[in-house]
Amino acid sequence: MATQLNISARPRTTRKAKAAFIAFRFVVYGVLGVFLEVMSYPVTRIGRQIPIIKWVFAFDIQVDPRLGLDGPWHSPIVTLFGQTSLWMIPIYALTALAIEIVYRKLVFKRPWLVRALCYVVVIEVLELASGHAVKAITGYAIWMYNDCGAILQMTTLFSVPIWIGIGTVVELIYRELMDPTLRDALELELSKLRMPPRMPLR
Numbered sequence: 001m002a003t004q005l006n007i008s009a010r011p012r013t014t015r016k017a018k019a020a021f022i023a024f025r026f027v028v029y030g031v032l033g034v035f036l037e038v039m040s041y042p043v044t045r046i047g048r049q050i051p052i053i054k055w056v057f058a059f060d061i062q063v064d065p066r067l068g069l070d071g072p073w074h075s076p077i078v079t080l081f082g083q084t085s086l087w088m089i090p091i092y093a094l095t096a097l098a099i100e101i102v103y104r105k106l107v108f109k110r111p112w113l114v115r116a117l118c119y120v121v122v123i124e125v126l127e128l129a130s131g132h133a134v135k136a137i138t139g140y141a142i143w144m145y146n147d148c149g150a151i152l153q154m155t156t157l158f159s160v161p162i163w164i165g166i167g168t169v170v171e172l173i174y175r176e177l178m179d180p181t182l183r184d185a186l187e188l189e190l191s192k193l194r195m196p197p198r199m200p201l202r
Contacts, residue, residue: 020190025100025177026093029170033092036166038082041072059158060147064140085142091130096170098122103171112168119167120160127155 047057063069075081099119107115131154135141141153149157177183 017187017190021183021187022097024186024190025174026097028173028177029096030089030093032173033096034084034088037084037088037092041082042077042080045073045077056161058147059149059156059162060145061156062144062146063142064144067140067142087134087138087142091126091134095123095126095130096174098126099167099170100174103174115171116164116167119170120163123163123167124151124155124159128152131155 044057048054069083072081072083099122102118102122103115107118110118128151131141131143132152135154144153145151145156145158146153147156147158151157177186
């Protein structure tokens with residue numbers, strides 16, 4: 001009875017609020033993704049100089065040579081310079097939402113390593129597909145791998161340790177956001193948002 005009372009006492013949210021909550025997560029994942037990509041340039045360069053962990057950064061990621069955007073790999077490390085493309089916002093966001101679905105529907109009861117490896121498969125497949133999709137749309141490869149673990153230039157097996165970490169971070173964020181108290185509070189706040197009224201035409 002207590003459980004039923006608690007469930008019935010939870011605030012009801014509309015479909016629009018739930019859709020807004022998905023959009024909120026989309027933005028969070030997209031912004032976090034581009035931040036991590038910009039940060040990855042100096043982190044990778046520093047990591048490759050540390051003998052114990054340099055194997056984690058064995059991948060060789062570049063951009064289309066025609067773009068002339070290899071500066072982050074050659075700038076003074078003290079500048080902590082990085083770069084990304086706005087195309088990466090929806091790519092990172094959709095990938096994270098796909099990880100949410102895999103966690104929720106398939107692996108949430110599995111051991112951590114099994115979950116992490118499933119996230120690696122999701123990321124590798126979507127990186128491969130989205131890389132070729134963006135190249136087909138723009139005519140440029142905004143990322144490409146040139147190492148011996150590369151798969152069709154758009155993903156690489158050498159990124160597996162990085163993707164394990166990224167997938168785990170996405171899972172942790174999702175689990176926090178789906179805490180019932182936080183989720184209900186966010187959905188209620190999002191449901192209160194209204195577009196400003198339009199000025200009347202004269």
